[in-house]
Amino acid sequence: MAWYKKLHWQIILGLLLGTLYGVAAANWGWGGFTANWIAPFGKIFLNLLKLIAMPLVLASLVCGVASLSDFKKLSRMGGKTIGLYLATTAVAVTIGLLVVNTINPGKKLPPETRAQLQEQYKSDVAKRSEVAEETKARGPLQPLVDMVPSNFLEASGNNRAMLQVVFASLLFGAALVLVEERKRKPIYDVFAGLQEVVIKVVHLIMLMAPIGVFALIADTISTMAKDDPSQIISLLGSLGWYCAAVIIGLALHATIVYLGLLKLLTPLSIKQFFKGIGQAQLLAFSTSSSGATLPVTMKCAEENLGVSKEVSSFVLPLGATINMDGTALYQAVAAVFIAQASGIELTLAAQVTIVFTAVLASIGTAAVPGAGIVMLIVILEAINVPGEGIALILGVDRILDMCRTVVNVTGDSTVATIIAASENQLDPPSG
Numbered sequence: 480m481a482w483y484k485k486l487h488w489q490i491i492l493g494l495l496l497g498t499l500y501g502v503a504a505a506n507w508g509w510g511g512f513t514a515n516w517i518a519p520f521g522k523i524f525l526n527l528l529k530l531i532a533m534p535l536v537l538a539s540l541v542c543g544v545a546s547l548s549d550f551k552k553l554s555r556m557g558g559k560t561i562g563l564y565l566a567t568t569a570v571a572v573t574i575g576l577l578v579v580n581t582i583n584p585g586k587k588l589p590p591e592t593r594a595q596l597q598e599q600y601k602s603d604v605a606k607r608s609e610v611a612e613e614t615k616a617r618g619p620l621q622p623l624v625d626m627v628p629s630n631f632l633e634a635s636g637n638n639r640a641m642l643q644v645v646f647a648s649l650l651f652g653a654a655l656v657l658v659e660e661r662k663r664k665p666i667y668d669v670f671a672g673l674q675e676v677v678i679k680v681v682h683l684i685m686l687m688a689p690i691g692v693f694a695l696i697a698d699t700i701s702t703m704a705k706d707d708p709s710q711i712i713s714l715l716g717s718l719g720w721y722c723a724a725v726i727i728g729l730a731l732h733a734t735i736v737y738l739g740l741l742k743l744l745t746p747l748s749i750k751q752f753f754k755g756i757g758q759a760q761l762l763a764f765s766t767s768s769s770g771a772t773l774p775v776t777m778k779c780a781e782e783n784l785g786v787s788k789e790v791s792s793f794v795l796p797l798g799a800t801i802n803m804d805g806t807a808l809y810q811a812v813a814a815v816f817i818a819q820a821s822g823i824e825l826t827l828a829a830q831v832t833i834v835f836t837a838v839l840a841s842i843g844t845a846a847v848p849g850a851g852i853v854m855l856i857v858i859l860e861a862i863n864v865p866g867e868g869i870a871l872i873l874g875v876d877r878i879l880d881m882c883r884t885v886v887n888v889t890g891d892s893t894v895a896t897i898i899a900a901s902e903n904q905l906d907p908p909s910g
Contacts, residue, residue: 486685487758493689494696494765501700505708510701518698524691527684528762528771531677533635535774536796537648538674543792544652545667553653556898560794563894564802565838567740571732571804571886572837575811576830578728584720585819588871641770645800674792681774692765699877718875725812725879729805729886737893745900747784747907755783756892763888767880772888773799779892786895787904794898798891805883805890807837810855817859817868829862836861852876 504513547553628634628643635644655663738749753760759776766772777795780786811833818825825833836858852873856866872879899905 486688487761489689490692490758490761490765493691493693494761497693497696497765498700500693501697501704502708504697504701505704510705513697513701517694518701519694521691521694521698524684524687525695525766525768525771527687527691528766528774529638529768531680531684532638532770532773533641533644534673535677535681535777536641536644536799537635538670538677539777539792540645540648540796541652541655541670542667542674543789543796544649545655545663545670546789547656547793550653550656553656556790556793556902559901560797560894560898561801563897564798564890567736567890567894568802568804568807568838569834570736571728571808572811572834574732574736575725575728575808576815576833578731579724579812579815580830582720582724582727583819584718584724585816585821587720588717588820638770641800645796648796677774678778681778685775688762692761695765699881703874703877718872721812721816721872722875722879724816725809726882728808728812729882732804732808733886733889737889740897741893744897745905747896747905751907752784752892752896755779756889759888759892760885763884764881767877767884769799769803769884769887769891772884776888776891780895783908784892784896784899785905785907786899787902787906790899790902790904791895794895795891798894802890802894803887805886806854808886809879809883810837810858813855813869813872814858814862814864817871818862818864820871821864821868823864825862825864832862833858 500517501513504510504517544553547556626642626646628640628647631644631647634640634647655666658666741747741749741752747755756776756779759772759779762775763769763772769776773795776799777791780791780795781788814833814837815825815830852869856869859866859868896905
């Protein structure tokens with residue numbers, strides 16, 4: 480097959496052309512045309528991925544848990560999965576803190592730029608602070624209450640309630656294990672059939688991926704530039720050290736932690752791994768949503784990495800919900816950056832608080848674009864830094880959101896590969 484017929488090359492082409500178009504649109508004032516005639520195709524593509532995410536999580540987790548056949552195997556795999564997810568998130572936050580305390584980006588931000596950014600994003604700060612206040616006002620056990628849905632159909636109709644769907648699916652799958660085989664098989668077959676149908680739908684949706692990626696990237700650049708490309712350059716210039724700290728932290732975590740674990744615990748080569756999940760990473764970058772990328776992440780893990788369906792059906796939907804290494808790392812960097820820019824010195828105790836709060840916050844963060852900002856305000860309040868400081872980073876948040884989502888998806892794939900290898904369920908394709 481010619482290289483240009485392969486989907487990942489078509490997605491890369493869409494990414495590049497979307498970038499070029501976005502710059503041209505900003506330069507020549509095509510913002511209105513882009514919003515009306517280009518952006519809708521990106522929204523349609525994103526909505527299609529979100530549309531299929533819930534049925535995929537439901538079918539995959541029920542099948543994944545029910546196929547484990549006994550609770551001993553379920554608890555073993557579940558313990559390893561959750562343990563790895565929490566451990567890598569804690570390491571990610573620690574790396575973020577080390578990088579931001581070394582670079583000190585907040586101390587390099589000019590006072591006039593700080594005042595300008597705070598004024599420019601005042602209305603956005605007010606909206607997000609209101610949501611964060613509601614989150615902060617909840618009791619310590621409220622996340623456990625929120626995890627259990629009172630109405631499954633209502634939860635399954637809301638992509639932000641993914642954790643509730645995961646809980647209900649795990650419960651249903653566990654109950655299915657306890658039912659005698661004669662009665663269990665027909666129900667299991669229904670969910671297995673649904674899973675196969677959903678995967679076929681994913682293949683159909685992915686035919687639109689190059690166009691969807693083009694539209695998403697073009698709209699992102701056009702929206703940020705507001706018909707003036709110099710705005711992007713100016714913003715990146717002002718916040719360059721902050722962006723560098725986040726990206727360096729993400730790169731260190733991906734290379735040291737993920738690649739180290741892969742080399743240590745799996746037979747896969749680094750080249751095999753990245754070649755296998757490249758399509759999912761590109762989609763994560765353009766959609767900024769690990770939830771929307773989940774169908775493609777599962778497809779890549781099974782078809783390209785050789786992860787068994789049993790493992791991918793259990794580990795990856797769980798990862799898209801609770802494993803947010805990239806988001807947690809970014810929150811740590813952002814919190815210290817805002818404190819530095821505000822002239823607030825953070826003690827060691829405050830930075831330890833960031834680690835624990837960011838790890839716990841990452842579990843409840845919705846796998847959708849921009850959700851990390853709301854949880855960041857909660858972290859800022861926990862260390863007595865004014866939440867209004869998020870105005871300093873809102874301008875570049877979309878770019879960094881794209882980068883951290885790639886890390887989130889890479890982390891999910893890494894853990895799935897490790898769990899599959901530990902369970903003797905990893906069969907990488909040759910060549």
